[in-house]
Amino acid sequence: MDFLTVSNVHHTYFSKKAVTEALSNIHLSIEKGEFVSFIGPSGCGKTTLLSIIAGLFEPTVGSVKIEGQEVFGNDSLSIGYMLQQDYLFPWKTIEENITLGLKLQNKEKEDQLLASKLLNDVGLPTIEKKYPRELSGGMRQRVALARTLAVDPKILLLDEPFSALDYQSKLKLEDLVSKMLKEYGKTAILVTHDIGEAIAMSDRIFLFSPRPGRLYRTFEVPEEIRKLTPFEARGHSSYSSLFQIIWKELESLEQQ
């Protein structure tokens, strides 16, 4: 059975002046442990779709289910969401930031151990008592990853989490995220503008067309790239041919 199913989702934004159709007739399904990317020109509704999958709001029509459970208004379902910036709480220590999700869900017991284990895993041991402002952008985003993983989410939703970083930090973080997700056996959806990033990290890529957002094409990433780390994948020969194909599709979408 599919792990995540999005069926017949339409979403429309209403404002005083306008009615904007953001998503139209979206059907897709993702398997457990799979890493998929949503790409597309701006205005294709990919972030809207991600928010709907996160259960942040209800789609106008349609439903999103994880393991058969409706996501919207379901408090028992835990979802990890990473934003473009880390949004660590500046008045909390790193440890408090990481264990925030557990605290909110009243599962505080093994907090401290978990925090230091996760920090170790993301390569930042012994910074529990520091404050976010003492860390660099890349380090903060790694802490945000640890915070997201702390609640043991069923699925990770990554909303361009690498886009605000410098190139080197971005490549390193891609490798780290990819490794951690494999280790923890997590399913993940990445929203990105960067075709290369999508290819390097994903098993499948969903390309969306804009106004209203529709699922335009799905690409399978070849097996030989999937096995590699994102950094190695960028150097593989199949990488550039897939890049060219997606690039052309994206170009043609933008000209429409």
Next chain:
Amino acid sequence: MNNNKLHEQFIQSLVKEKRWVKFYQLLILVAFFAMWEIASNLRWIDPLIFSSPSKVYTLFINNVADGTLFVHISYTLFETVLGFIIGTLLGTILAAVLWWSPFLSKVLDPYLVILNAMPKVALGPILIVAMGPGMGSIITMGAIISVIISTIVIYTSFRNVDANYLKVLQTFNASRAQMFKEAVLPASFPTIISTLKVNVGLSWVGVIVGEFLVSSKGLGYLIIYGFQVFNFNLVLMSLVIIAVFATIMYQLVELLEKKLIKNG
């Protein structure tokens, strides 16, 4: 030269600058009182109205000696501190209620504007008749003068908390109360502190005016009494004491600020 030595020099220059700042601050204070004394003695200003530091000091010593001053100070101080705390606390609670219910905040918006624009001290006579001419109505004056503006400022700060922090909490299935406690309130501490600083001044105004109207004790009473019997030594002494205690309150708020906001 090594870095340690340079660092030492840097620290020293900081210390030096701080010392000069303190020196000039003290100089202004001394010069002010000296000029006041001289101007009064040489009759550049009318000593009957403007008194002089030496007369104020003598009066102060006498009043401390006969124990009357202490009663007045403690009355006013108690009223002011209570009015200040009630005003800010109530303002924060009201702001929280408005944040909780956007609908209510839309409904109440024009009334907040009206209440804020109205001169609160004008309510004094009504308060005194309604609550009786005692401490209760004076404390209420001290509180009422700051509560609406606190509500407006703090509510604005609550609303301006970056929505992405709330989004993070929402993905953890946080309740609205948890969002308030974990993000909205702590993010607004700097604003609440600056409201406190403003309210220090406001609550003194409320209490002194309240005492003008009704009281038979307190520094406001001393001022109005001094005015009636044309004893301006008394008026100026009260003013100096108010200045001292208002400053102390302000410093306490700054201390609280340092405790509350550790992470800049």
